[in-house]
Amino acid sequence: xxxxxxxxxRQGASWEDTYARCRQLAPEAFDHDRVRNLWGGDWQLAGEPxxxxxxxxxxxxxxxPMLQLEQALQAVAAAATEHTEWVKVDLDERRARxxxxxxxxxxxxxxxxxxxxxxIGKPWRQALTSVDRTITGVRWYLEEIxxxxxxxxxxxxxxxxxxxxxxxxxxxVHAMLVQLLAGNAVIAKTPTDGGLCxxxxxxxxxxxxxxxxxxxxxxxxxxxxxxxxxxxxGCLAFVGGRDAGGQxxxxxxxxxxxxxxEQEGLxxxxxxxxSDWDTLATHLKKGFEYGKQRCTAYPRYxxxxxxxxxxxxxxxxxxxxxxxxxxxxxxxxxxxxxDLDFGPLINxxxxxxxxxxxxxxxxxxxxxxxxxxxxxxxxxxxxDTSAYLPPVALLDPPGASALGHAEPFGPVDTVVLVDSAAExxxxxxxSNGCLVASIACDDEQLARQLAAEVHAFKIGINRPRSRGxxxxxxxxxxxxxxxxxxxxxxxxxAVTQGPPGEHLFGNFPDYQRYPPx
Numbered sequence: 001x002x003x004x005x006x007x008x009x010r011q012g013a014s015w016e017d018t019y020a021r022c023r024q025l026a027p028e029a030f031d032h033d034r035v036r037n038l039w040g041g042d043w044q045l046a047g048e049p050x051x052x053x054x055x056x057x058x059x060x061x062x063x064x065p066m067l068q069l070e071q072a073l074q075a076v077a078a079a080a081t082e083h084t085e086w087v088k089v090d091l092d093e094r095r096a097r098x099x100x101x102x103x104x105x106x107x108x109x110x111x112x113x114x115x116x117x118x119x120i121g122k123p124w125r126q127a128l129t130s131v132d133r134t135i136t137g138v139r140w141y142l143e144e145i146x147x148x149x150x151x152x153x154x155x156x157x158x159x160x161x162x163x164x165x166x167x168x169x170x171x172x173v174h175a176m177l178v179q180l181l182a183g184n185a186v187i188a189k190t191p192t193d194g195g196l197c198x199x200x201x202x203x204x205x206x207x208x209x210x211x212x213x214x215x216x217x218x219x220x221x222x223x224x225x226x227x228x229x230x231x232x233x234g235c236l237a238f239v240g241g242r243d244a245g246g247q248x249x250x251x252x253x254x255x256x257x258x259x260x261x262e263q264e265g266l267x268x269x270x271x272x273x274x275s276d277w278d279t280l281a282t283h284l285k286k287g288f289e290y291g292k293q294r295c296t297a298y299p300r301y302x303x304x305x306x307x308x309x310x311x312x313x314x315x316x317x318x319x320x321x322x323x324x325x326x327x328x329x330x331x332x333x334x335x336x337x338x339d340l341d342f343g344p345l346i347n348x349x350x351x352x353x354x355x356x357x358x359x360x361x362x363x364x365x366x367x368x369x370x371x372x373x374x375x376x377x378x379x380x381x382x383x384d385t386s387a388y389l390p391p392v393a394l395l396d397p398p399g400a401s402a403l404g405h406a407e408p409f410g411p412v413d414t415v416v417l418v419d420s421a422a423e424x425x426x427x428x429x430x431s432n433g434c435l436v437a438s439i440a441c442d443d444e445q446l447a448r449q450l451a452a453e454v455h456a457f458k459i460g461i462n463r464p465r466s467r468g469x470x471x472x473x474x475x476x477x478x479x480x481x482x483x484x485x486x487x488x489x490x491x492x493x494a495v496t497q498g499p500p501g502e503h504l505f506g507n508f509p510d511y512q513r514y515p516p517x
Contacts, residue, residue: 015059050217099139113131121343145182193346267299274304291343322411
């Protein structure tokens with residue numbers, strides 16, 4: 001290997017060291033050879049542990065203890081019993097217990113970040129940021145919660161959370177703590193693909209602060225009667241893909257159960273009559289964080305044809321500057337972890353899926369613009385790199401190919417050239433609704449006219465949009481979202497009962513309402 005190449009995992013940061021720290025901190029939840037499920041206030045030796053490997057290097061890590069439906073039904077019944085007691089606890093006491101839990105999360109910040117590295121492949125700096133956003137977000141609610149709860153009361157049953165693996169703390173744990181603060185017991189299903197130990201440690205800290213949390217592992221389809229349709233469930237919060245979300249939405253159609261279903265969409269930058277390429281380059285580079293494994297990533301660029309040469313010059317400079325590889329590989333054992341743009345994808349199967357989609361799009365006449373190599377990555381000698389995908393960009397993938405209309409959820413960009421504003425809008429709206437979008441245009445008035453026709457919940461003018469923090473609302477348009485919107489007071493309203501006849505902001509079958517701009 002060349003001089004300066006990594007040769008070690010950072011001292012004290014191996015998976016074995018990380019898991020040993022979890023066992024020492026929360027022995028009730030972590031056995032030497034498995035993790036436990038949690039319900040009824042007890043850590044249960046139930047469920048068959050599935051095999052799991054780290055996306056970082058394919059080494060074995062703790063797998064989710066998969067429950068059967070009968071066990072999940074017992075857990076939900078126990079959560080419903082806890083809910084009836086929790087709704088009697090006044091706000092000051094709820095706030096005190098949640099505050100203690102947040103303090104504990106901060107105390108164990110670095111251990112939680114290490115779990116995010118090993119379980120879901122987040123680079124070290126980004127893992128720390130994810131923990132910090134959880135802490136600061138919940139602290140904001142602790143300060144602001146009282147007026148949000150005016151004339152409101154908890155739901156009739158616990159909130160059930162089914163979330164994807166990519167943000168187990170800053171999305172899932174954050175939401176759970178706010179739901180608890182609002183007066184509800186909470187249930188969460190661990191994502192099968194990653195995040196088990198980060199969630200388990202967080203749940204252990206919650207239980208030590210006397211918070212009524214239930215944490216279960218299992219197949220989503222198998223546990224659906226317990227976690228989605230069960231009459232004891234007061235609300236369902238889902239984050240995931242359109243296939244699973246669509247199935248859940250179809251099940252909920254026959255019910256009046258409170259729900260918020262966040263689903264994927266093909267978020268796009270539209271570039272029209274534009275010249276500030278240096279600023280756009282900065283936004284594009286930051287957009288590659290975590291390999292674009294985010295619901296608010298921008299994998300599609302719809303570009304005015306006459307600007308393509310300037311766009312391409314800027315874009316190629318950005319992708320050639322990206323760094324990726326092992327998040328904890330260092331030259332000397334005591335070194336700080338590298339500041340990478342991204343690490344692995346969630347698993348090797350996802351890499352294979354995207355490689356097949358890339359190859360198929362090229363066979364169907366897409367033009368390769370850029371394709372990096374694993375040789376340019378930051379890896380240990382002999383390391384398994386099967387879960388890593390260097391950045392790829394394709395020009396004009398046909399709409400019939402998956403990359404022409406669906407979110408890749410990885411560092412795979414597509415560029416579509418257009419000749420009119422009408423084409424620009426049509427190509428930006430290729431996925432029947434999305435969460436975020438942006439218009440890059442020197443004429444702000446024209447940009448806002450175009451933005452009004454883009455089927456996205458949040459639209460940036462010469463800047464990207466994100467899920468946001470604290471008071472900022474979040475939702476989706478079209479097939480990217482079903483049910484109540486969240487964020488700020490909307491999250492609290494989504495998990496509480498208001499005055500009779502109240503209509504929540506959100507996407508619902510019988511009406512659509514959006515919060516004021």
